[in-house]
Amino acid sequence: MLKVENLDKTFRTGAGDVHAVRDVSFEAKDGELVAIIGASGSGKSTLLSLLGLLDAPDKxxxxxxxxxxxxxxxxxxxxxxxxxxxxVFQQFNLIPNLSARENVKLALEFAHWPKNDRDARAHEMLNLVGLDASKADRRPAKLSGGEQQRVAIARAFAAQPQLILADEPTGSLDKATGQKIVELLRKVANTQKATVLVVTHDEKIAKKADRRLEIDDGILKEIT
Amino acid sequence: MNAVRRGIRNAFRNSMRTVGVVVILAVAIALSISMLIARDAVTNKINTVKASTGTTVSVSPKGFFGFNGGGTPLSMTTIDALLNLPNVTAVQESFSEELSSSKTSLTSPTPAGQLGSQFGNGGGFGASGSTTFVIPVRVIGTNSPGNAVVGGANGGGTEKLTSGVAFSPTSTADVAIVGSTLAAKNNLKVGSTFTAWNTKITVVGIFNAGSTFTDASVLMPLATVQKLADAPNEVTSATVIVNTIGNVSSVDTAVTKALGSSADVTSTQATTEAALSPLNSVKTISTYTLIGSVIGAAIILLLSMLMIVRERRREVGVLKALGAPNRSINSQFIAESTTFTILGAIVGFVVGIAISSPITSALVSASGGSTSSNTGGFVRRAGGFAPGGSGFSPPTGAFANRGSGAFHFGGFSNTITQIHTSAGWSTLFFALIAAVVIAALGSTVAAATIVRIRPAEVLRSE
Incomplete structure (x- = not known):
């Protein structure tokens, strides 16, 4: 269960302070898929960075x-x-000189999974996201965009995290593939009981989520 | 796949860049290796030459030159005091006399010849004397039997007993060790006797020094000769033994200061240093070039790694987002730079070893060519001896100038430039250390850059 309260983040720039996230509070349950929508510069990426512990909040x-x-x-x-x-990133951000399997194993290595279990877990995750076994040893450049995003999802879920943060995961994909990816995110989230937050521009994608939140000028509100 | 394996694999990610970086590194490392080998070879040569010159300082009365110069014998008390100087381990003293037929029963085996007649009668070169000159018998009183004839003053060479025994350094007995040719000429054997200063002297040994002049001499205890020659407490030459080659120069200075104007103090150090000056120049050049090429290689690697880190900023951000600690990412980049360095080192070692010999020769030739004329000794010319290009070598092959300044460097400068280069294990070990230093220096700044990369900023720029 994710519980966020009064989250605030301000960036100091030459042009003055930018209040990127203002007093954000919300909750998300395990296995829930939550969509966060908002225009460019609304603060959704900053919110994701704070939730992903890539940045520290001011309060x-x-x-x-x-x-x-x-x-x-x-x-x-x-x-x-x-x-x-x-x-899960819009540009997939797979390591280009590692195979699909090695990209998944990378997350397991950083999570200190037992060495002997990593291969099997990577295989399991690639199966779960529907990647053909014959493609597991291919490098990202030899995979389609949809396949790369599947590998990215497999990597994100591999170490069984409690929280998945997807930043425009369908942004680089065609609509049909995008729909499949969101369905895949929901499926894996349900399987692993992880909370999934998806930042998206696409209303159709957002509508597939269990809940929708909208962020505007750093202020988050629930869309009912 | 751990960070190190990822780093090694990353080194081959872009083949063109890998080849480029490795080739540039190889050139720098080859230069480093060749300079290291050149430096080692030159250092070895310098040490060999210095070692061959010995660790001695020679003392003789001012103006003394065998029996062709003047001067007043030195006081034994004064010479004994040299033992108290720092770094002096021993002082060998001798008192020499030349005995004419009126003072000894011995006959010199050496024919006077043209030179003997010339110098013995005091005429000019080529002049004929009015009387027949007979070479006197040289008697050397020494407190260091076994080392008494080393150097020019006492004839040169190292006496080796062919029969009998040596006398004690402190002996006062009327005994002698006789040179082999003198013994043969006078039918002397161990136990035979001869007279000198109207005293019966017993032969206790026969020696051979491999020098016609020396083997026509007699060695006797210093105290005995001083007593018989009525020259108590007098010394005509001394050899100060220094503990290490490096201290010869300071001991030379200290002895000169202690004896003042009463003595000529000579060591081979100054002459050796002058003769070795081209090699020292090569050593200096190779040292600076070595340092420069190591720094150059480190800069090449540093810039390459900076470029690579900059290029992989996003990737580093992703790795951090995935939870990779800085340690792991640093290890990855250090492994990558070390791989470049090892590849460069392999190529550089081979090339460096191959070019080290010609480079060393070229450096030595270039450096020696301008200075070799300064190391000339003396050449024999009609009418006497004059400074020239190639000269005498000491009798024993040692570059000795210990006795009376009779020998000078000359032709040996030709052998100084004959340098053998080889890559020993120690050289390769130091080269490996240098390569590790290059890798460490090259990846340090890159690693510092990685630590500063904030994943949020990298990913936000998508």
Whole structure:
């Protein structure tokens, strides 16, 4: 269960302060798929960075299954991220000189999974996302965009994190593939009982989520 | 796949870049290796030459030149005091006399010849004397039997007993060790006797030093000769033994200061240093070039790694987002730079070893060519001896100038430039250390850059 309270983040720039996230509070249950929609510059990527512990909030709290994350130091954030947070990016961000299987195993390595189990787990995850076994040893450049995003999802879920953060996961895909990817996210989230937050521009994608939140000028509100 | 394996694999990610970086590194490492080998070879040569010159300082009365110069014998008390100087381990003293037929029953085996007649009668070169000159018999009183004839003053060479025994350094007995040719000429054997200063002397040994002049001499206890020659407490030459080659120069200075104007103090150190100056120049050049090429290689690697880190900023951000600790990412980049360095080192070692010999020769030739004329000794010319290009070598092959300044460097400068280069294990070990230093220096800044990359910023720029 993810519980966010009064989250605030301001960036100081030459042009003045940018209040990217303002007093954000919300909750998300295990296995729930939550869509966050908003225009460019509305603060949705900053919110995702804060929730993914890539950045520290100025104030507020992030509670994941009873553990307060907002006050963790840098090594603590890194460790927590490796085990409890998975990322899916718009540009897939797979490591280009590693195969699909090795990309998935990378997340397992950082999460300190037992070495002997990594191969089997990577195989299992690639199966789960529907990637043909014959493609497991291909490098990203030899895979289609949809296949790369499947690998990215397999990587994000591999270490069984509690929280998955997907930043425009369908942004680089055609509509049909995008729909499949969102369905895949929902399926894996249900299988692993993980909370999935999807940032998207696409209303159709957002409508597939269990809940929808809208962020505007750093202020988050629920769309009913 | 751990960080190190990922780093090694990343080194081959872009083949063109890999080849480029490795080739540039190989050139720098080859230069480093060749300079290291050149430096080692030159250092070895310098040490060999220095070692061959010995660790001695020679003392003789001012103006003394065998029996062709003047001067007043030195006081034994003064010479004994040299033992108290720092780094002096021993002082060998001798008192020499030349005995004419009126003072000894011995006959010199050496024919006077043209030179003997010339110098013995005091005429000019080529002049004929009015009387027949007979070479006197040289008697050397020494407190260091076994090392008494080393150097020019006492004839050169190292006496080796062919029969009998040596006398004690502190002996006062009327005994002698006789040179082999002198013994043969006078039918002397161990136990035979001869007279000198109207005293019966017993032969206790026969020696051979491999020098016609020396083997026509007699060695006797220093105290005995001083007593018979009525020259108590007098010394005509001394050899100060220094503990290490590096201290010869300071001991030379200290002895000169202690004896003042009463003595000529000579060591081979200054002459050796002058002769070795081209090699020292090569050593300096190779040292600076070595340092420069190591720094150059490190800069090449550093810039390459900076470029690579910059290029993979997003990837580093992704790795951090996935939970990779900085340690793991640093290890990955260090492994990558080490792989470049090892590949460059392999190629560089082979090339460096191959080119080290010609480079060393070229450096030595270039450096020696301008200075070799300064190391000339003396050449024999009609009418006497004059400074020239190639000269005498000491009788025993040692570059000795210990006795009376009779020998000078000359032709040996030709052998100085004959340098053998080889890559020993120690050289390769130091080269490996240098390669590790290159890798460490090259990846340090890159690693520092990685630590500063914030994944949020990298991913936000998507």
């Amino acid at each position: 507020g709290s992030i509670d994941l299954d009873g553990i307060e994350l907002a006050n963790l130091d840098s090594p603590g954030r890194t460790q927590f991220r490796s085990r409890q947070v998975g990322f």
